[in-house]
Amino acid sequence: MSVQGLVVSEEARGGFYPTPPALSERLLSGIDWEKIENVLEPQAGKGNIVRTIMERYAGLRGYSERKLNVDCVEIDPYLRSILQYEFCGQRMHELSERIRQLDKKKEYDSEIRDYRKLNSVEAAEYRGLKREQEQLRRIDLHIVHDDFHTFQSRKHYDLIAMNPPFADGDAHLLKAIEIQRRSGGMIRCILNAETIRNPYTNRRRFLVKKLQELEAEIKYVKGAFSDSERRTDVEVALITINIPAPKRESTIFDRLQRAAEVDEPTLNDITDMTVADFMGQIVSRFNVEVDAGIELIREYEAMKPYIMDSFNGGKYSYTTMTLCVGEPGRLSRGSTPSVNEYLRLVRTKYWEALFSNKEFVGKLISNLREEYMKKVSAMADFDFTLFNIQQIAEQMNAEMGKGIQETIVALFDKFTQEHSWYPECAKNIHYYNGWKTNKVHKINSKVIIPTCGMFSSYSWHKDTFEVYQAECTISDIEKVFDYLDGNETAAVDLHGVLLRACEAGQTRNIPCKYFDVTLYKKGTMHIRFRNQALVDRFNIYCCRKKNWLPPSYGKTAYKDMTAEERTVVDGFHGDGSEGAGEASYQVVMAKPAYYLAEPTKEMPMLMAPAT
Numbered sequence: 001m002s003v004q005g006l007v008v009s010e011e012a013r014g015g016f017y018p019t020p021p022a023l024s025e026r027l028l029s030g031i032d033w034e035k036i037e038n039v040l041e042p043q044a045g046k047g048n049i050v051r052t053i054m055e056r057y058a059g060l061r062g063y064s065e066r067k068l069n070v071d072c073v074e075i076d077p078y079l080r081s082i083l084q085y086e087f088c089g090q091r092m093h094e095l096s097e098r099i100r101q102l103d104k105k106k107e108y109d110s111e112i113r114d115y116r117k118l119n120s121v122e123a124a125e126y127r128g129l130k131r132e133q134e135q136l137r138r139i140d141l142h143i144v145h146d147d148f149h150t151f152q153s154r155k156h157y158d159l160i161a162m163n164p165p166f167a168d169g170d171a172h173l174l175k176a177i178e179i180q181r182r183s184g185g186m187i188r189c190i191l192n193a194e195t196i197r198n199p200y201t202n203r204r205r206f207l208v209k210k211l212q213e214l215e216a217e218i219k220y221v222k223g224a225f226s227d228s229e230r231r232t233d234v235e236v237a238l239i240t241i242n243i244p245a246p247k248r249e250s251t252i253f254d255r256l257q258r259a260a261e262v263d264e265p266t267l268n269d270i271t272d273m274t275v276a277d278f279m280g281q282i283v284s285r286f287n288v289e290v291d292a293g294i295e296l297i298r299e300y301e302a303m304k305p306y307i308m309d310s311f312n313g314g315k316y317s318y319t320t321m322t323l324c325v326g327e328p329g330r331l332s333r334g335s336t337p338s339v340n341e342y343l344r345l346v347r348t349k350y351w352e353a354l355f356s357n358k359e360f361v362g363k364l365i366s367n368l369r370e371e372y373m374k375k376v377s378a379m380a381d382f383d384f385t386l387f388n389i390q391q392i393a394e395q396m397n398a399e400m401g402k403g404i405q406e407t408i409v410a411l412f413d414k415f416t417q418e419h420s421w422y423p424e425c426a427k428n429i430h431y432y433n434g435w436k437t438n439k440v441h442k443i444n445s446k447v448i449i450p451t452c453g454m455f456s457s458y459s460w461h462k463d464t465f466e467v468y469q470a471e472c473t474i475s476d477i478e479k480v481f482d483y484l485d486g487n488e489t490a491a492v493d494l495h496g497v498l499l500r501a502c503e504a505g506q507t508r509n510i511p512c513k514y515f516d517v518t519l520y521k522k523g524t525m526h527i528r529f530r531n532q533a534l535v536d537r538f539n540i541y542c543c544r545k546k547n548w549l550p551p552s553y554g555k556t557a558y559k560d561m562t563a564e565e566r567t568v569v570d571g572f573h574g575d576g577s578e579g580a581g582e583a584s585y586q587v588v589m590a591k592p593a594y595y596l597a598e599p600t601k602e603m604p605m606l607m608a609p610a611t
Contacts, residue, residue, distance in 0.1 A: 432571030
């Protein structure tokens, strides 16, 4: 009996053309099955496309426990019975029974004292049965409706794979597009090519327009059904449509945002905008987000009586959905989320954004920036208001003053540290007889420091040097000198300078804000300062902190110093000979606000908003 003679419905008799396996393979090529969980086959027939889907999905590795959910729609009762037999249990039962029979034939035979073996035909059958059994285990198929035209479901499908009747394939494909537009998803469809090439009806014209709008991919195939169970010479079109998920708008957030007239800052805005604009917008945004979240929690509380999993209610009745704040595992089913916990999470988010703003903390050295970030968890107990921002700015400015002093001295120690494996680092230091000690020194105008990670160890790496690693090291040095300089030197885009040097293959004399840098693959960075006055201030500041200069330094004129004090000044500012340091010391005395002032008084660490 022909395939056409098997069907009993008029619709199936006119349009039932089983999909050839080769065409099913082409239809489903290029799909990432790891991202597919739910599939709809709206004209399932006897399951040819479903079988290809099953075989493709079974080929995935590492997903043995996950089943693919396949919903089928089929109008013909006889074809539905075939689907039921093939994919809904009976065929699996037969497979298991036949495998059990073949396994029995392989049992241990005491007469031959060995396990019996299957012959070649049985062995091939056994392998095929096991393969089909494993494939069937990987799908969970349901016949959910008969006529696709009347099919209604709110379920989301990752993929609709279909071979609709040629006569009204346009209506079927438009129905599939309508379903996928609700939540987004993929459509793979076999269509009579004339439906696309000859749009003589309004519905066909509408379909062609839709396909153009959705940027559908169309491939024409001749002779696809020439050797199929039901032959036809109709040319077909393989249509691929990827419909993105629609953007969801929050009515709650949108309403509150309009009421507050708040613009939504992007991530770049948060890190780049000026402090005043940043503060005004982000504080208002914080208030809108908090109010919207609390309103959502209150709405969930009000909805709970209508979304219980039982009409009877009672002690063991729960909601069919759970609204969770934070990690899902922290909330038991049906519980009402904590408003206070929600507030803590939102506050944390905004305090983190504040401490990422370049204007707010951009002048801090990396270790000081880390100190700010450590404050975030504690700030979760405080609302994100201009008052609290001002308070934390003032408090942290006071607390971090000592940290800046320590950072400047730490850089001095780094510059003056000797390394046995880099003996040229000893050239960084100018020795002199200090106050009450002979073990004192200052840095010269050229400094060599060891580095690591500036050059990739991989031969295929084409960059001249690692921009990120170089920027981290140089940026911290520049920021120390920013404190000492009082921001008198014009700003330089360090990242841009290093990126251009890297792209040009330049490693020597790279111009930074206060110095030129040369990078060597052996693992050293040579820094040559351009501003000697700034280097002098750095040396004076650090040597005074270490008590290597006499207490009278900067307070007493050279001529009024004791002989011992003048000896220290001559060694510090000159070659140690008598009077060698007098002229340079007079320059310092003439500009005490530059050479002798505490840098933290001239440049606040944290740029607080105006109140």
